[in-house]
Amino acid sequence: MSALEEFFAAEASGDLIPWQSQVLAAEKFSMSLGAVEEAMLKAGWLPGRYQRNRQMLSTAQQHKLFCSCVAVIGCGGLGGYVIEQLARLGVGRIIAIDPDVFEEHNLNRQLLSSPRLLGHSKALTAKARVNDINPAVTLVAVEKAFDGDNGARLVAGADVVVDAVDNVAARKALDIVCRELGVPLVHGAIAGWYGHVSTQYPGDEIIKKLYGHSDDSPGVESQLGNPSFTPGATASFQVAEVCKIISGEGELLRHRKLHIDLLAMETEDVPF
């Protein structure tokens, strides 16, 4: 047994290793918190922070999540909640892409925004937030607009891509890039009281069917805006999809779109 494995065995309570011991291991063995977490999960120990995941996910699945990379395109309404939830879930590497800075009109809904951060980069704020809530997770911040030219390079290495962009042109570019790279795309979009979510695997044509006829002009969100709750609700459905894609659990929103109406409190499962 290696010194690190002996340390884990000595510090564990049952199969759980507390955060304090993880920090101690990183110092003692000159490793990053992420490298310690990966070694713990690989050896079958569960970091204490994930103990409430365990009725849903095995330690092996938690290890798989930690070894996964998810690219989130957009760090605004949907993206802020998506990134927060991915980091708390235990996805080990997150690529967060957004060229924008926070503006006052973001404050009603964007989780990462606050008055003191007005004018600050959304992507860099996401990095600071993730470092605060789960320092074992690596967040790669990219302060660039995703497009057809740079897209494949920006999301290279991602196991899943999450669509949290706010315009149709970027969605079409995202669709093409994910098809080329052969990566699943978890699509989400919101407007006012309404949102929808769908999961597209390479070869599926959800984005084309939804937006193919559009001339890239904005949807009804341009009139409706977005309140505080629609991004959070829709983003949660997206993160559940990511969790299932990586863990292999459950049923996916594949070949269908879940339409969410928070005004009528209805959902509609729309076949594609």
Next chain:
Amino acid sequence: MTVTVKLFATFRKGRFKESQRDYPEQTTVGEVIDDLCLPNHELGAILLNARHVGKGLQLHEGDTLSIFPLVGGG
């Protein structure tokens, strides 16, 4: 012929959620959209009996047409 039309999200405002409507034979999806004054630039998914269709398709007795607005925010 009688067709069931289902509207979603913003398209319900000032219209209806679901309605049985009478149209002449050979009426197209696009003609129903025009009849309901649904703005073209706001159109999202259009489903006829749970299949995605374009505006040129003709409707038949008993069809169910579901129309969603374009939702693009994030």
